[in-house]
Amino acid sequence: MKMSRVMQCAPERRRADVNAGWYRALPSRKPHLVTRVNSALYAEPVIATSEDVARRAGVSRATVSQILNGRGQRFAVETRERVTQAASELEYQPSAAGRTLAKGSSDIVIAVIPYTTFGGNLQDIFQTATEELATRGLTLLLHLATDSTAPLDRVVTGMKPRAVISLTPFSRAELDLLKSRGVLAFDPQSASSKVRTDPNVDIGALQARYLVDRGYESLVFAHLQDARLDPFGEGREEGVRRVCTEHGLPEPMIIRLGIDPDDALAAIDSIKLPGAGVVCYNDDVATALLSAATIRGWKVPDEVGFIGMDHTPLSAVTLPPLSTVGYDQRAAAYNLITAALHGLGESVDDREPMDVKFALVPRGTA
Amino acid sequence: MKMSRVMQCAPERRRADVNAGWYRALPSRKPHLVTRVNSALYAEPVIATSEDVARRAGVSRATVSQILNGRGQRFAVETRERVTQAASELEYQPSAAGRTLAKGSSDIVIAVIPYTTFGGNLQDIFQTATEELATRGLTLLLHLATDSTAPLDRVVTGMKPRAVISLTPFSRAELDLLKSRGVLAFDPQSASSKVRTDPNVDIGALQARYLVDRGYESLVFAHLQDARLDPFGEGREEGVRRVCTEHGLPEPMIIRLGIDPDDALAAIDSIKLPGAGVVCYNDDVATALLSAATIRGWKVPDEVGFIGMDHTPLSAVTLPPLSTVGYDQRAAAYNLITAALHGLGESVDDREPMDVKFALVPRGTA
DNA sequence: CTGAAAGCGCTTACAG
DNA sequence: CTGAAAGCGCTTACAG
Numbered sequence: 001m002k003m004s005r006v007m008q009c010a011p012e013r014r015r016a017d018v019n020a021g022w023y024r025a026l027p028s029r030k031p032h033l034v035t036r037v038n039s040a041l042y043a044e045p046v047i048a049t050s051e052d053v054a055r056r057a058g059v060s061r062a063t064v065s066q067i068l069n070g071r072g073q074r075f076a077v078e079t080r081e082r083v084t085q086a087a088s089e090l091e092y093q094p095s096a097a098g099r100t101l102a103k104g105s106s107d108i109v110i111a112v113i114p115y116t117t118f119g120g121n122l123q124d125i126f127q128t129a130t131e132e133l134a135t136r137g138l139t140l141l142l143h144l145a146t147d148s149t150a151p152l153d154r155v156v157t158g159m160k161p162r163a164v165i166s167l168t169p170f171s172r173a174e175l176d177l178l179k180s181r182g183v184l185a186f187d188p189q190s191a192s193s194k195v196r197t198d199p200n201v202d203i204g205a206l207q208a209r210y211l212v213d214r215g216y217e218s219l220v221f222a223h224l225q226d227a228r229l230d231p232f233g234e235g236r237e238e239g240v241r242r243v244c245t246e247h248g249l250p251e252p253m254i255i256r257l258g259i260d261p262d263d264a265l266a267a268i269d270s271i272k273l274p275g276a277g278v279v280c281y282n283d284d285v286a287t288a289l290l291s292a293a294t295i296r297g298w299k300v301p302d303e304v305g306f307i308g309m310d311h312t313p314l315s316a317v318t319l320p321p322l323s324t325v326g327y328d329q330r331a332a333a334y335n336l337i338t339a340a341l342h343g344l345g346e347s348v349d350d351r352e353p354m355d356v357k358f359a360l361v362p363r364g365t366a
Numbered sequence: 367m368k369m370s371r372v373m374q375c376a377p378e379r380r381r382a383d384v385n386a387g388w389y390r391a392l393p394s395r396k397p398h399l400v401t402r403v404n405s406a407l408y409a410e411p412v413i414a415t416s417e418d419v420a421r422r423a424g425v426s427r428a429t430v431s432q433i434l435n436g437r438g439q440r441f442a443v444e445t446r447e448r449v450t451q452a453a454s455e456l457e458y459q460p461s462a463a464g465r466t467l468a469k470g471s472s473d474i475v476i477a478v479i480p481y482t483t484f485g486g487n488l489q490d491i492f493q494t495a496t497e498e499l500a501t502r503g504l505t506l507l508l509h510l511a512t513d514s515t516a517p518l519d520r521v522v523t524g525m526k527p528r529a530v531i532s533l534t535p536f537s538r539a540e541l542d543l544l545k546s547r548g549v550l551a552f553d554p555q556s557a558s559s560k561v562r563t564d565p566n567v568d569i570g571a572l573q574a575r576y577l578v579d580r581g582y583e584s585l586v587f588a589h590l591q592d593a594r595l596d597p598f599g600e601g602r603e604e605g606v607r608r609v610c611t612e613h614g615l616p617e618p619m620i621i622r623l624g625i626d627p628d629d630a631l632a633a634i635d636s637i638k639l640p641g642a643g644v645v646c647y648n649d650d651v652a653t654a655l656l657s658a659a660t661i662r663g664w665k666v667p668d669e670v671g672f673i674g675m676d677h678t679p680l681s682a683v684t685l686p687p688l689s690t691v692g693y694d695q696r697a698a699a700y701n702l703i704t705a706a707l708h709g710l711g712e713s714v715d716d717r718e719p720m721d722v723k724f725a726l727v728p729r730g731t732a
Numbered sequence: 733c734t735g736a737a738a739g740c741g742c743t744t745a746c747a748g
Numbered sequence: 749c750t751g752a753a754a755g756c757g758c759t760t761a762c763a764g
Contacts, residue, residue, distance in 0.1 A: 049757060050757065050758065051757080059734075060734070060735045060736075061735090062735055066734090069759080074733065075734080076734095093520060093524055095757050096526075097462070097467040097472065097757070097758085098463075098757030098759085100462075100740085101467055101740040101741060101757080102740055106463070110507075115493065127510050130509075130517065131512060139517065139524070141508065141521070142479075142509075142510070143508075144489065144493050146496060153459060154459060157459035158459055158461060159462045159463075181413065258679070259682070259683065291684065292683075294685060314653060314654075317627050318657065319660060321627065416741065416742065417742095426750070426752080427743090427751090428751055428752080429749090429751070431742070431744085432744090432750090440749065442749065461740085461742065463740080463741070464740075464741030464742035465741080465743075467740090467756040468741080
């Protein structure tokens, strides 16, 4: 197999201070990356070190470090300016490895992404988080959870992240690992002391209460069944149960389906109709069931009702459009980050907790 | 704002070799992470260094390094065993920072995730990639692209990743940055020398040809319009154009819409019907248009046809189910990783390029 | 107000 | 077959 267009050549370490007029001798050992294609095309990459900055500013590396890390109050203004100036002229970026080694922990925050079914919101949430953390000098990197925690261990132990965060609760195994490796960990359980209960219970209850208000007297909870983990379903189901109890309704019927026409038809056929209101795990589940109900000739929302969760874009274009629950994803991410910053000892005085605002979006299916 | 359940306390550096019976003195400087909650609850984390391993195995750190990095052939079998044994007993994980500093580049590969609309496949793809790279001792971490390349610069310059990869072409700015920082970069353009043309052109052509075969004589291309970048739409449109030319059909009409009922209705109303075949950017767009056409009373697929792209789970449960194009995401990821490994100088003799197998999924909408 | 020195954990010639 | 030593780039007491 031939590969083409390797876009970069090996970095040459060389004197970054071009004004100085000479180049640091190349290290005698061979650079580790030796692939070199079209090297003539590219200017030799130049990576400045704190030593380069120090030399250009005419100070010591210690001084550079102090000033660039915000402990520069005690230095002469003039010195400070020379240093920051030199740093920006050289496009100086401190080496994470060097800092990590010296300080014992890096400026990296790792977000663990569970193997679970997220909406397209995931990206938005972490985008926001990336930017927020960047303003604090922290770098957010995502790590996809795998079956074993071995890769997580590599990341955590190897990179010494400042913290590990997750939008879903950590598994027992993850918690143990993080603990034994001495890493700060934050998940929704730790995000806010206000949240005493699993928010999923509230979500399920919100969905169920809506259906009850609309007159459905027998409730169904439809789980999503796929290869992935489901950290939310249990809580949602519990919320539905509570509402049934509250209103003296019979226990909810529990069904499970994948996003698949046969699954959906079987699920619909298993429900006692007409008259049921179906609380769905998410909008995808609701969409599948809606189609199945339509195929079977049930009238929606008169003979059967559905409520989804997530307020996905597609939920607006089903026929009829899906009743669902929306929420402010940014707020969810914001709260997680706030908790993490707080735990990291950063000041969060300016960060009021945001209301995630779970809210009904009443539309055509219930 | 009060935070609760900070799950970990600060790591204590201490002697990992518990058998030795004493603890390395704590460093006199304060550990950087000072937050300490419920520390009594947790065993003090123990992080072994190569020195600990060396001591326990009764060899030098140099020897440990050689053996653990696969350059141990020349050592006595007995020595090798003592070392690997000691390493596993201590749960030794080499410090990424230390290695990076010593070697000049880390074992990290960064995948840049563009701010674009992906299917839920993204996760699967990178999951696979994470595992594949792990078997080579490389750690995959995801970085979300932001408007500015500053965060990328921090990551790249700070972490000295072995390579930066992306499933979509890098932007000019990203390329310049990567180049100037001397980092190996791989994107689909560099993934395979066999791919002379943008695969998106082929995809668009595949969709269009299918519609032509089914008898639609005027084609429409429906772009997805949202806040995100669209690295694919241009190529797909071009593919449709070529097919029109090939078959002597008029130029395709171009429409744009978000996943929104009003957008979709307006889009449908702007098309000359009956008789058009609509090549859709993805299954979501197709779903939105399908609903709009149904609302307007057009018969699908007789009066208007739709073909989506992605073969999402939801595409199976629309009414009628969506005709679409599927492909092997794993193959796409596999090829990208192969290219990256090759460029990294790893042996890829055992990695035949995989066929991504774009394939029609004929169903009910065309 | 500033710098010399030590040390973080690793790897790599090099010497034996 | 194995180890002593230097060095990667940074930060932090400490001394002046």
